[in-house]
Amino acid sequence: MKKILLMDDEAAVRSMLKKMLERQGYAVITAPNGREGMNLFNKDPVDLVVTDLIMPEKEGIEVIMELRKKCPDVPVIAMSGGGRNTPESYLNAARLLGARAVLEKPVQKEIFLEAVQRVLK
């Protein structure tokens, strides 16, 4: 069973995506920010990291940079609903730093699951 680490500061987003992924047969662990997410990752590596970009304590961009250094083979999917800039500018940065797929919130279930499947292949 493929294991996915999901980081998002919105509890409802975490719970919804976790259910969605578990129904597809994935094992999912979640964290509300990048710092806690990286702590989980360091204890128990996963097959895929799905991360929001704007989060407290440690942002998604920092998570991607840290993962690229530690485990460059672990794929990352970045998601963002924008902020001070358009989601596109955040997601472009994530893509440049090595995110394998980038998704603009709100993202549809089919698109999200297709990205997960594709990246895990």
Added chain:
Amino acid sequence: MTGSSVYTRKSLLDIVEALPLAIVVIDGTRRVVLANQKTCLFVNKDEDRLIGYVGGEAFGCIHHDDVPRGCGYGKDCLKCRMRRTLLETLKKKKALNGVEATMVLKGLGERHLRIYTSPVRLNNEDMALLSIEDITEAKKHEQVCLEKEKLAAVLKTIGGVCHELNQPLMIILGFSDLLLEDLPKDDLQRQNILEIKDQVDRLGKITAKLMTITRFKTKTYLNGEIIDIHAASEETPELNKGKES
């Protein structure tokens, strides 16, 4: 400051020609009695088409032609800050500095002016010395900077609001999908949930469009104006098309 300085025409002309502003001397009937070369250049007229003419006519104010009696008697003349400033200086013998006035001049269009007046005595007559600084370009630049600052503040606000809106939109969309998965294929509620999903999708497209606004564009709506988000935003490629890098 009150009180007049006393000059001869020659001594005053020597001074005003040496100064970097357009300067004229106006008598008690608001006629030009002396003008430096910079005034001639500013209004694009020879000195003989300035001397002896009332201010508005000399400068080419469009309102001079509004009424037969000319400058000072039209409806707009009552609001003319140039005229009011000159009259105050002539009447109270008081210098007035940095008064901003807007005039529409023939051939020059709307000009924003900063004017300075001083009471002077020339040939035993009380007059007013008027210095004119054309600040039209500076005003335009100021306006552009102001618009940019306003737009930047609006864009920051929009970005923050859209980010906050996109989270609940994603949550509603996702839980609607989970509900659909749980309902039997023939359940009558499916259509309602699909409608909710369509509307959330629509909201998502609106927030995406809002975040690409780069300029102020408005459209008429009922009796007012609202931001036209389609005209004010820039087309950006859709990200959620399963791109892989």
